Amino acid sequence: MPLFGAHISTSGGVEKSIERAIELNCEAIQIFTKNNNQWNGKPLTEESIKAFKDGVKKAKIKVTNSHDSYLINLCSTDKNISKKSHDAFLDELNRAEELALDYVVMHPGAHLGKGESAGLKTLTRAFNNLMKETRGYKVLTLIESTAGQGSNIGYKFEHLKEILDGVTEPERFGVCLDTCHLYAAGYDISTKDGYEKTFSEFNKIVGIKQIKMFHLNDSKRELASRVDRHEHIGEGKIGRDGFKFLVNDQRFKNHAMIIETPKEDDFMKFDSKNLNFLKSLLKERIHVAHSAVP
Numbered sequence: 078m079p080l081f082g083a084h085i086s087t088s089g090g091v092e093k094s095i096e097r098a099i100e101l102n103c104e105a106i107q108i109f110t111k112n113n114n115q116w117n118g119k120p121l122t123e124e125s126i127k128a129f130k131d132g133v134k135k136a137k138i139k140v141t142n143s144h145d146s147y148l149i150n151l152c153s154t155d156k157n158i159s160k161k162s163h164d165a166f167l168d169e170l171n172r173a174e175e176l177a178l179d180y181v182v183m184h185p186g187a188h189l190g191k192g193e194s195a196g197l198k199t200l201t202r203a204f205n206n207l208m209k210e211t212r213g214y215k216v217l218t219l220i221e222s223t224a225g226q227g228s229n230i231g232y233k234f235e236h237l238k239e240i241l242d243g244v245t246e247p248e249r250f251g252v253c254l255d256t257c258h259l260y261a262a263g264y265d266i267s268t269k270d271g272y273e274k275t276f277s278e279f280n281k282i283v284g285i286k287q288i289k290m291f292h293l294n295d296s297k298r299e300l301a302s303r304v305d306r307h308e309h310i311g312e313g314k315i316g317r318d319g320f321k322f323l324v325n326d327q328r329f330k331n332h333a334m335i336i337e338t339p340k341e342d343d344f345m346k347f348d349s350k351n352l353n354f355l356k357s358l359l360k361e362r363i364h365v366a367h368s369a370v371p
């Protein structure tokens with residue numbers, strides 16, 4: 078069974094995410110290690126780090142990851158933004174390593190008119206500098222597939238392949254696939270045929286082993302819209318079937334699957350609703366299997 082979880086608020090301190098994760102029965106969690114709309118954050122305190130790590134162990138959370146700040150654009154050729162992005166991503170790797178997180182999930186960024194190929198090269202160079210500065214770190218950097226909104230790169234499997242081929246320490250990287258982004262980018266995972274085709278194409282181009290975790294979000298917008306709008310699971314354009322294929326896919330039975338669906342004004346209510354819906358799709362499969370036994 079996949080490790081279901083959610084993006085959890087760290088309001089009040091990173092360690093506060095644990096009690097929320099327990100309430101939601103999460104086996105995996107995603108957090109921001111600082112305010113995601115700011116370049117800088119206060120350093121994590123020793124107490125906070127210890128409380129978080131102890132909490133993860135006690136709550137039996139199996140996979141932990143952070144998501145990088147939305148301001149970071151490692152594709153930028155603007156000196157000022159490029160420096161700020163580098164420093165902020167380095168800070169993120171440091172925080173993740175301190176908290177012993179498994180992964181930092183990041184958006185590959187926007188080329189802002191320089192072209193996709195230039196953007197991919199700038200990003201790869203930025204990664205290589207960052208890896209040199211963080212030798213020996215255990216945390217893996219996961220490149221998130223994007224919807225391809227605006228000039229964002231990372232919406233084609235070929236982009237992910239090019240980045241992974243360009244980095245000097247590929248073993249420190251992997252991919253996080255976001256279902257909403259896949260669909261908005263034109264990969265139709267809502268039908269059985271489309272689902273199979275998407276993953277066989279991914280396997281051919283990038284390699285299925287590169288997938289380390291998933292973001293599970295339905296999409297408010299149409300296939301290939303290139304617009305990133307998350308919807309509650311089963312209520313968007315992907316619909317329940319697409320998620321049924323994914324949660325029952327034996328290739329991903331030990332993968333973390335994190336929801337980033339709308340929380341409205343009540344994360345407990347909406348996150349648990351979405352997580353329960355996903356788990357119900359899983360039971361369906363087990364039920365079918367049992368009834369097939371003579």
Ligand SMILES: [Zn+2]
Pocket residue numbers: 221255292337
């Ligand atoms: Zn995502």
Ligand SMILES: [Zn+2]
Pocket residue numbers: 255257258305306307
């Ligand atoms: Zn998104």
